[in-house]
Amino acid sequence: MNTALNLSSSPHARDKWTTAFIMRVVLLALLPATVIGVINAGLHALLVVLVSVASAVLSEFAFDKLCHRPDTWKDCSAAVTGLLLALSLSPSVPLHLPLLGSMFAILVCKCCFGGLGKNFINPALAGRCFLLISFGSAMSSFQVDATTSATPVALLMTGEQVDITKMFFGFTNGVIGSSAAALLVGGLALWAMDIIHGEICFSVLGMFTLVIGLFGGQGFNLQFLMANLFGGGVIMGAFFMATDYVTSPVTKLGQMVYGMLIGLLGGIFRLYGGTADSFSYCVITGNLFVPLIDTYIVAKPYAYRRFQLIKQSSIAGEPLFKRIPRPVIVLTVIALVSGLALSGVYAMTKDTIEDQKRAAQAASFLVVCPEADHFETDPAIDKAIADLNGGVYGSGFGRVTINEGFAALDAGGSTVGHALSVTTADGFDGNITLAVGIGADGAVNGISFTELNETPGMGMRVDESEFKDQFSGKAVSRFTLNKAGGSTAEDEIDSVSGASTTSGAVVNAVNAALDFYRTVVKGEN
Amino acid sequence: MVKNTFRGGVHPLGHKELSREAPLCEFLPTGDMVFPLSQHIGKPARCIVKKGDGVLVGQRIAEADGFVSSHIVCSCSGKVKAIEKRRTLTGSSMDCIVVENDGLFTPAEGFGVRENPDNITNEDILQRVQDAGIVGLGGAGFPTHVKLRPKNPDAIRYVIANGAECEPYLTCNDQLMRVKSDAIVEGLELILRLFPGAEGVIAIEDNKPVAIAAMKQAASGKKHIRVLPLKTKYPQGGERSLIRVIAGVDFPISRLPADVGCIVDNVGTIYAIQRAVLYREPLFSHCFTLTGEAVRNPGNYIVRDGTSFAELLESSGGLKDGVTAKKALAGGPMMGIAMSSLDVPIQKQNNGLTLLAEDPNEQAQAQMTACLRCGRCTTVCPVGLLPQLMADAAIDGNYERYEKKLRGLECIQCGSCTYICPAKRPLMQILKQAKSEITARKRAEAGGKK
Numbered sequence: 001m002n003t004a005l006n007l008s009s010s011p012h013a014r015d016k017w018t019t020a021f022i023m024r025v026v027l028l029a030l031l032p033a034t035v036i037g038v039i040n041a042g043l044h045a046l047l048v049v050l051v052s053v054a055s056a057v058l059s060e061f062a063f064d065k066l067c068h069r070p071d072t073w074k075d076c077s078a079a080v081t082g083l084l085l086a087l088s089l090s091p092s093v094p095l096h097l098p099l100l101g102s103m104f105a106i107l108v109c110k111c112c113f114g115g116l117g118k119n120f121i122n123p124a125l126a127g128r129c130f131l132l133i134s135f136g137s138a139m140s141s142f143q144v145d146a147t148t149s150a151t152p153v154a155l156l157m158t159g160e161q162v163d164i165t166k167m168f169f170g171f172t173n174g175v176i177g178s179s180a181a182a183l184l185v186g187g188l189a190l191w192a193m194d195i196i197h198g199e200i201c202f203s204v205l206g207m208f209t210l211v212i213g214l215f216g217g218q219g220f221n222l223q224f225l226m227a228n229l230f231g232g233g234v235i236m237g238a239f240f241m242a243t244d245y246v247t248s249p250v251t252k253l254g255q256m257v258y259g260m261l262i263g264l265l266g267g268i269f270r271l272y273g274g275t276a277d278s279f280s281y282c283v284i285t286g287n288l289f290v291p292l293i294d295t296y297i298v299a300k301p302y303a304y305r306r307f308q309l310i311k312q313s314s315i316a317g318e319p320l321f322k323r324i325p326r327p328v329i330v331l332t333v334i335a336l337v338s339g340l341a342l343s344g345v346y347a348m349t350k351d352t353i354e355d356q357k358r359a360a361q362a363a364s365f366l367v368v369c370p371e372a373d374h375f376e377t378d379p380a381i382d383k384a385i386a387d388l389n390g391g392v393y394g395s396g397f398g399r400v401t402i403n404e405g406f407a408a409l410d411a412g413g414s415t416v417g418h419a420l421s422v423t424t425a426d427g428f429d430g431n432i433t434l435a436v437g438i439g440a441d442g443a444v445n446g447i448s449f450t451e452l453n454e455t456p457g458m459g460m461r462v463d464e465s466e467f468k469d470q471f472s473g474k475a476v477s478r479f480t481l482n483k484a485g486g487s488t489a490e491d492e493i494d495s496v497s498g499a500s501t502t503s504g505a506v507v508n509a510v511n512a513a514l515d516f517y518r519t520v521v522k523g524e525n
Numbered sequence: 526m527v528k529n530t531f532r533g534g535v536h537p538l539g540h541k542e543l544s545r546e547a548p549l550c551e552f553l554p555t556g557d558m559v560f561p562l563s564q565h566i567g568k569p570a571r572c573i574v575k576k577g578d579g580v581l582v583g584q585r586i587a588e589a590d591g592f593v594s595s596h597i598v599c600s601c602s603g604k605v606k607a608i609e610k611r612r613t614l615t616g617s618s619m620d621c622i623v624v625e626n627d628g629l630f631t632p633a634e635g636f637g638v639r640e641n642p643d644n645i646t647n648e649d650i651l652q653r654v655q656d657a658g659i660v661g662l663g664g665a666g667f668p669t670h671v672k673l674r675p676k677n678p679d680a681i682r683y684v685i686a687n688g689a690e691c692e693p694y695l696t697c698n699d700q701l702m703r704v705k706s707d708a709i710v711e712g713l714e715l716i717l718r719l720f721p722g723a724e725g726v727i728a729i730e731d732n733k734p735v736a737i738a739a740m741k742q743a744a745s746g747k748k749h750i751r752v753l754p755l756k757t758k759y760p761q762g763g764e765r766s767l768i769r770v771i772a773g774v775d776f777p778i779s780r781l782p783a784d785v786g787c788i789v790d791n792v793g794t795i796y797a798i799q800r801a802v803l804y805r806e807p808l809f810s811h812c813f814t815l816t817g818e819a820v821r822n823p824g825n826y827i828v829r830d831g832t833s834f835a836e837l838l839e840s841s842g843g844l845k846d847g848v849t850a851k852k853a854l855a856g857g858p859m860m861g862i863a864m865s866s867l868d869v870p871i872q873k874q875n876n877g878l879t880l881l882a883e884d885p886n887e888q889a890q891a892q893m894t895a896c897l898r899c900g901r902c903t904t905v906c907p908v909g910l911l912p913q914l915m916a917d918a919a920i921d922g923n924y925e926r927y928e929k930k931l932r933g934l935e936c937i938q939c940g941s942c943t944y945i946c947p948a949k950r951p952l953m954q955i956l957k958q959a960k961s962e963i964t965a966r967k968r969a970e971a972g973g974k975k
Contacts, residue, residue: 005853005865006884007616009954011940012858013537013693014885017947019894075894117895117948197900245899250913252903294914301935302532302775302909 023076029186037176041091049086052098056082059106084124087177101127121287167230180230187239196243203259204238211267247287254297262286364448365419368437372408381405384520397512399425426505436513443475459502530756531769533907544816544823551827558831559870560622565660567593581633596658600809600829602631636805657801663791666874675783681720682786688729689762692857697812700825702736706743712799725750732757760939764789817880819850835867851884889949902942912942919959
């Protein structure tokens with residue numbers, strides 16, 4: 001024994017896994033989604049991926065060199081950041097976006113905070129949000145087969161139907177990594193290998209589903225839930241973004257709280273938020289809570305935990321009573337209480353809302369029949385409405401329903417006209433309800449809106465007199481919409497510019513009211 | 526089958542195949558024998574021989590100084606050569622008795638004849654264990670006679686014979702259980718006589734099927750003794766892990782196993798108890814594994830205390846040709862102490878010498894990255910601690926958080942966190958430093974108050 005022996009503290013055995021190994025496995029897990037994305041979107045998507053990864057790795061390399069720090073690009077964590085960023089970009093973005101995004105992610109969010117393990121928000125998501133803010137239009141233009149259209153989630157948020165199978169496999173408009181199936185395969189593999197924490201991804205997904213199910217207005221409808229889960233980066237966020245080691249808590253309990261927080265925010269943003277990109281912001285918000293969670297949610301050693309059972313006899317199975325962590329109970333209770341409170345408030349205010357609606361209706365009838373002193377029910381109208389049974393009225397008017405109708409009487413008791421309330425479901429943002437006043441001569445007195453939720457500055461402008469007054473005093477059988485404007489003909493209505501959908505829906509509703517008036521009140525056919 | 530195990534833990538490669546089938550054989554040294562006066566937890570023993578005295582095998586050469594201390598027994602015959610400071614395996618110097626070995630191994634009078642167990646009283650058992658200088662042979666070296674006298678003997682529910690041998694590489698307890706199964710069961714029965722309310726449990730990891738079968742055979746027909754196969758996982762053989770499995774309790778580090786009704790003894794210790802009680806044989810030899818990739822002939826031995834590690838290695842055939850040992854460990858790789866020289870004596874509680882051709886820590890240092898916060902250390906910690914947050918607090922010097930909030934002093938220093946860390950951070954070293962820092966501060970504080 002003449003060689004020097006090494007001395008060190010025990011243990012003298014180490015596991016095979018290294019940082020670089022874990023990062024490589026994560027890269028592999030992202031491969032299926034990348035491949036499907038590139039097949040789906042074409043060569044440009046591949047370029048986006050390559051530029052993003054190369055930019056991330058080179059940024060880290062350059063930073064380490066310039067700042068005389070040990071080389072860290074070899075641990076592959078920069079490559080993971082680059083790939084994650086690329087997968088959350090539209091395949092049609094110009095190539096300077098992934099370049100800048102990766103540079104921002106690595107240099108600003110990672111290196112400036114001390115490199116691997118020190119960044120406080122997920123660099124890939126930070127890079128994505130940086131691009132969203134800086135290059136909004138390029139970031140939200142999604143092109144597949146040279147046609148631009150909205151992403152499934154954008155459609156879903158406006159209440160449209162989407163094709164879930166296509167979404168699941170990723171053959172829709174969206175980011176490069178939009179294949180929920182491929183991401184699920186990768187994510188579940190990582191979970192099975194114990195690389196990502198199930199506590200995080202499953203509490204994100206669970207809480208998100210719960211919120212969507214409770215408050216989404218469609219209950220736990222599988223179709224609806226899946227459409228929400230498979231789009232908008234939820235799977236990517238839950239399995240690959242939220243589970244980022246550096247920006248998630250280290251304790252199991254903390255991870256559950258963190259996951260549920262992200263799921264809760266994700267659900268709320270999806271239901272009530274204005275953008276389809278909200279999940280990135282949810283995860284980042286969750287990241288910001290991590291130092292707080294790690295400071296306060298500290299698990300006690302087993303010996304100090306409650307429910308410590310001293311078994312009297314020989315070994316039985318594990319205790320049946322598994323501990324439910326307190327934060328889980330607390331959050332569940334909060335979710336239930338707020339859900340109940342919301343529905344309670346609705347139930348309590350329902351009648352008041354109805355009363356107010358009726359008052360508004362009465363007021364609007366007066367507006368459209370200014371000569372009237374009071375209104376009386378008309379048996380013919382009531383019968384016709386009862387016959388319709390809430391269904392769509394006539395054909396050629398879109399989805400129009402007739403709510404109610406009254407005869408307008410002057411102080412002397414003679415009929416001066418009729419007032420009808422109609423609703424069209426063809427508005428840009430939900431229902432439009434309006435009152436239409438028709439004089440005894442069959443000409444339109446005027447219209448007045450009682451329910452209008454259109455886009456401010458655009459569809460909302462149908463409520464301005466410039467548009468509304470076009471109907472007044474005209475006795476035509478049917479109005480037509482002139483999208484170009486500058487109408488001269490009696491039956492033409494100029495569209496509010498930029499809001500032809502809303503304008504068209506209103507014109508159709510008025511036409512329906514006129515048709516109803518002629519058929520039911522006048523008995524024409 | 527429900528696997529019997531604790532929470533957390535790691536699965537280091539066993540490497541037990543190197544020496545598993547090598548039968549136990551007695552190793553008789555020829556060189557000088559060195560007996561450090563402190564081979565146990567507690568006060569060092571007091572030397573009772575002088576330079577030039579003749580000594581025999583089994584003769585007491587140093588006496589326990591107080592209750593928590595232990596006698597030192599000579600393991601060879603010859604002459605006391607010196608009483609001086611010698612380097613021991615931890616690298617520090619310690620008072621040692623050096624005996625020139627005459628190679629005859631002449632035994633002293635008064636031991637070696639089997640007595641009828643029925644004629645031995647409980648007080649005799651305790652006295653003989655104390656006289657024999659028995660300490661825990663699993664590694665800690667806690668005086669066994671202290672452990673066998675808990676405050677409330679009637680409250681003891683389990684006497685656990687620890688044959689888990691979860692430490693990688695080591696196989697001597699496996700071999701001991703194969704060949705001395707009857708003696709171990711007999712030893713366990715003697716201990717059970719002290720604790721009328723207790724059940725004897727022989728706990729063995731399931732990677733030792735032959736030992737399990739042998740112990741089952743030996744324990745068959747004994748009403749109060751059962752053999753319990755355990756899942757193979759480190760640190761399954763830690764006394765807290767065993768108690769978690771068998772009694773179902775986790776308990777704070779400030780409490781002793783006896784406080785939760787358990788006595789845990791290594792099977793080697795139980796064998797020594799049987800020899801001490803029935804044959805009045807003091808503890809001067811124990812089983813020992815010589816192993817590692819660098820060793821030519823790995824094997825299992827009954828070694829005499831005081832033998833030089835170097836002599837055992839040389840006599841067994843030395844290192845493999847062309848291989849240099851990078852690291853020499855007293856014990857196995859998980860808990861073992863790295864030695865700077867092999868020219869130090871084997872002590873009572875040493876159960877192996879592992880010579881590694883590659884040093885995993887050297888490789889780890891090259892692969893070290895910043896902490897990823899992956900939480901693996903938290904998952905594997907058998908105590909339920911958060912090594913990552915503890916290390917952060919220790920590096921920040923926030924000992925208040927370390928001790929009060931994170932309860933870092935509960936650490937049993939098993940090294941699982943360091944083993945699993947993908948960033949290859951020396952967590953255990955940081956935690957050890959934090960623990961000694963906190964202990965030192967407390968001592969300074971207590972001193973200040975006086």
